[in-house]
Amino acid sequence: MDLQWMLLLMVLVCSEAQDVTEVKAELGQNLTLTCSFNLTGIYWYMEVHHKLRAIIGRSYSPTSSTICSPDFESKYLISENRLVVKDVSAEDFRRYFCGRKISGSIVYGDTFRLVSGRKI
Numbered sequence: 001m002d003l004q005w006m007l008l009l010m011v012l013v014c015s016e017a018q019d020v021t022e023v024k025a026e027l028g029q030n031l032t033l034t035c036s037f038n039l040t041g042i043y044w045y046m047e048v049h050h051k052l053r054a055i056i057g058r059s060y061s062p063t064s065s066t067i068c069s070p071d072f073e074s075k076y077l078i079s080e081n082r083l084v085v086k087d088v089s090a091e092d093f094r095r096y097f098c099g100r101k102i103s104g105s106i107v108y109g110d111t112f113r114l115v116s117g118r119k120i
């Protein structure tokens, strides 16, 4: 097992116990997730499948952010500590994670589980 993979596993194991915020969204809605890290410099991840996360992008400053993959640019918008999931579709019902980099490693903040349903 290489080191990177071991670190990834450790991160996943450690984050297992964290609280999950369930967020309801309707198809076609634009949904905003707000990370409780009240800052810019927030990294956003999505769960690809069980225990595998992909980075969506990050914010740098109140006016600057980047989306890591061209495929995600039409889907996600990152601003300060918020992630907007545009035009929610069935495949967007998954987990999302926010985190920030502290001395070189990602510390996860919140876990959101997007589920189908009417907003409360």
Ligand SMILES: *[C@@H]1O[C@H](CO)[C@@H](O)[C@H](O)[C@H]1NC(C)=O
Pocket (backbone or CB within 6 Å): 028, 029, 030, 086, 087
């Ligand atoms: C979602 O946001 C896009 C622009 O980012 C806008 O064109 C669209 O009308 C919005 N949809 C809803 C349902 O608010």
Ligand SMILES: *[C@@H]1O[C@H](CO)[C@@H](O)[C@H](O)[C@H]1NC(C)=O
Pocket (backbone or CB within 6 Å): 038
């Ligand atoms: C987050 O930052 C904003 C602007 O600096 C401030 O008004 C707000 O009270 C902060 N919220 C928390 C929970 O710290």
